[in-house]
Amino acid sequence: MARLVILLLCLLALPFPVRAQAPTVAPVVSDRDYPGVISLAVDATDVSRRIYRVRERLPVQPGPLKLWYPQWIPGNHAATGPINQFAGLLIAGNGQRIEWRRDPLDVYAFHLDVPVGVAALEIEFQSLSPTADDQGRVAMTTELMSVQWSRLLLYPAGYDARRIRFEPSLRLPEGWQFGSALETAGSDDGVTRFQPLALVDLVDSPVYAGRYFKRFDLDPGAKIPVRLNVIADAPELLDAKPEILAAHRALVKQADRVFGTRPFVHYDFLLALSDQFSGIGLEHHQSSENGTFPGYLTGDAPFTDNYLLPHEYAHSWNGKFMRPAMLWTPHYNTPMQNDLLWVYEGQTEFWAWVLAARAGLYTPQQAREVLAANAAMFEHRAGRGWRSLQDTVYQGIVDFNDAPQAWESWQRGYDFYDEGTLVWLDVDTKLRELSKGKRSLDDFAQGFFGGYAGEVGVSRYGFAEVVQALDRVQAHDWASYLRERVDSHGPAAPLQGLARAGWKLVYDETPNLAIADAEGDGEYDDFRYSLGLQVAHDEGTVNDVLWDSPAYRAGMAKDMQLVAVSGMAYNAERLKRAITVAHTDQRPLELLVKQGDAYRTLQLDYRNGLRHPHLQRIAGTPDRLTQLLAPRK
Template sequence: MLIKRYAVTACMAAMLLIAGGPSMAQVAPPALPISLHAIPQPVDLAYPGTLTISVDATDLTRRIFRVRETIPVTRAGPMTLLFPEWLPGNHGPVGPVSSLAGLVFTANGQRVEWVRDTLNPYAYHIEIPASATEVIAEFQRLSPLTPSQGRVEITPEMLNVQWEKMILYPAGHFSRNISFQPSITLPAGWSLGTALEASSIDAATTTFKPVDLEVLVDSPVFAGLHYRQIDLDPGGRSPVRMNLVADNADGLKATDDQIALLRALVVQADRLYGARHYNHYDFLVAATDTLGGIGLEHHRSSENSIDPAFFTEYVSKLGDRDLLPHEYTHSWNGKWKRPADQLVPNLNTPLQNSLLWVYEGQTQYWGKVLAARSGLHDRQQALDALALVAATYDNRVGREWRALQDTTNDPIISQRRPAPFNSWQRSEDYYEEGQLIWLDADTLIREKTGGRKSLDDFAQAFFGVRDGDWQATPYTFDLVVQTLNDVVPHDWATFLRTRLDGHGPGAPLDGLTRGGWRLVYSETPSDYQKTLYAEYERNDFTYSLGLSITGDGTIAGVQWNGPAFQQGLATGAQIVAVNGLATSPKILADGITAAKDTTTPIELIVRQGDRYRTVGIDYHGGLRYPRLERIAGTPDRLGDIFEARRR
């Protein structure tokens, strides 16, 4: 009907023009299309019956998930089904609806046509025929084949099933009121890990116990040919396991000493939080360089990817050491205790991110602390890692115009797309600058109480109550402030808002100095930085020339208003020569050092596309790498923070 009305309107306009009537500019435009049916708003009522969803994940070569979903219905007439849009842990509207293909509905053995909502492309409208008791949806989830298409979820050796990318669910109900029974069919010989509990296993198909939609999307699956499960809490009050898949059998070779560190993580988390908000917890870990990278929190599990040589070349693999402490902490912060503006009724209700500086920022802080307390980082590594964070944000010039609070909108604004000038645009800085704020709070509490109390007391009061309860509980800014005040009276609201809404100059580094340390720069990187950047193949001259480069001299990042920026350099250009010599990271470093004792600019030949130009950078400050330096005569509160708890 809408199409016909548009056609008539267009014909009438043409006839008016031919007849010398009003011009097109004077003819009212056709009405915009409207939704075929109003999309029901979610209400807190149970959906009748249990939906079933079966995923066939055996097409490894083409990386296709084949889905069959059965939806019980109780009446004929219009029905709206939703594909999840706002994905938990992603903090934004990133549901990959375009990857759903081949969608066919049937009822009573007959095809039921669907129409996508013209205003909400995540909604599908159907008409349920009379006497139907169920509707069957069959479709494919076409997962990315290459990283350029998105995160790779299937390889010949392993896969990752995230249920929110595999389902349609009835509009009009809270997620917690829609029951699903999922099942998955895997390639022969594969094993899986998940927080879901199996009800039956038939050959390669595992059927799980029914759960509500909220629990389902919070319970992904890692599966693979090379699989090992490790008990991380032998004899504990609730199981904690690592489910490890790998590109090959070598990736499973965690040693007894490495397992002891992971078990210490569980012990230190118990001593920090004092309660568990799960009946069991499953780390899902992929040792891989073929499955797409991930670190994603869930209430009773987490999705984690680590370097394939994480266990076999442990000493040189620092980049993933604090990943598991971070994601494990989210079981308490973000999943059990959850920002009130993220407790939404269903997966198509917009999230608000105003408290991500607690949800992610405090989790980043505790992740680093637990990595140190468990021994995943030694004391020096913990200090050196903190130096890198402090230097990054002390030089984050974008703070001049954009407050940290506004960066909590970034998952919605930019959805983690790369930025041309990250130091100026800012990104999800609530993670690591948030870490600095919580360090500031921790050291202030320790100072005001003479070391009798700390942010650990906040963690106990905020997260360490109602042991065994895993019903999500909301928190607000006022509750955070109130709990801090219960630990030690202070104007915490002003303390936090000043740091969240301020513009510097410089990062909030009072936590460092109050902790007994200061940020300094030296001409040589720390052992931690050398090892980490070798792992990442990163060559960092941010605090000297104001840029970083890859091994072939391609510029990976440029500091806004730094020396390189002022000479017109930008990401993507390639430095092909330094002072007449073919470039390499060492040649560039030598050129920076040689310029210290001269007034001669550092000469770079730069290629951008098909154009070459010579650039002279008048910089003579030498190499600069961040470190922490002890402030003599002050308490070493950082040392106390990183010390393992004995009880």
């Protein structure tokens, strides 16, 4: 029925507005501080069984009480609080057990009645970290861990998270070290005590700890320090190559050139280098959580992941200091509204790519190849024909369990990140064009995201404020300009900014560096821009089929097994040769595939050879792309 409605709307060309999520009823919260300080003690020493043990002491008054487990975690863009990993809840007062009841309409809420004479509750429970990736994010191993406080507490309902104070402490395995934006208050008998702080600041200040730990000062002598705190599977992974460390120091300097001031008291990158710990990138105001390949600091990891730390660092300005108004909530059990994620995440992704290039984390050629791969992806994003970029901001809610999609190019995914890069490249080059090279998105960033140096605060904005800030840089009808780009439907890729930058997307037989880099990491072979296929190295499992591609039209689908090419057992080289031969041969490609227990031979009528995306200069035009990616002095 939904597809029929969409089809009728398209045929009749009926105009209809793109709307954000319906406003929710404002939650009722007290305008007073919660009385007392909540003691939170976490024991994270059970690393072999991956169990965090939690004890809370919560000041209370007699009567009904509702406790919440955090549900809407900032930066997740959906209700992702892992309530399924929460277990063993026991609540007592004056040594006597108090029964609790889960809310039947809100499984994150727990109700109880506090007896007369009870001034504090003793609460204990466990947070059970997944033991394998198929259970969720692995956050604890025998060598390292992350401590995300949002997974490790209950808090009283009815109060603003800024007005509930916690006094946290943490016990780690003996000999382990840690990094965090938290301020320590002391250490007793192996337990680290942290300074009391508001719930909102506690949740925003995770801890990374490990058996093997090293801290790097990325701006020695700075009044507002920036540090890189690294945990790893083995000590040799902490030996950063001088040129890689220099690029991270350049990242800090180049971010200063873009944003102008540092809206934090200090900043701590938290970086896990591991093939056991799940990958992650999550922003916080004075720190960020980053999990990536073991060889990241030694130069043995794919270069395509070099955008990760620039992305999370840029979020301190875009997302934490300056925040879309609908993403600001009084606590963690009020739904957030994602209407401006194409600014929050899309422009951050743009700056991550730019900063990686300016800092030297990408070479100029690598930066161009990353952009070419991105442009090609959206040139083949058939789903742009029915689903706008604006609608993809709800992807985290639509796809709440983050399950792999059968037809990603048709269904679309978290496209507000990468297509957002193309949108903001478009805006940058338009600013340069209109101002005759005098102004760019750098000027917007300093004026819009520049905060109070050395202070932590939050300013909220809406679409109108973005438009006004752009207009202050360069007069133009930015409201219409932006809405056209985020609300419209394809089918063409949004490549106007690329053309205005003086480059165009082309295809040839030479592998794209960024795609080849990802191929080596992800263990797949990429034929998306010829046959429309991505095939895993192991046993030829089909990872992806592009909608309406030659492979799609032949009847192929994700998770089939590619068994043979022209009668010979499948391997990537044989398929490459077959594609090349078919360029001049009149016979179609013949592929033997297996789906379940059934085998079929498919004919692919494709004769355009191997195709990999690259950028090519447009003769006689200004090279605004090179200007954009050049380091700022």
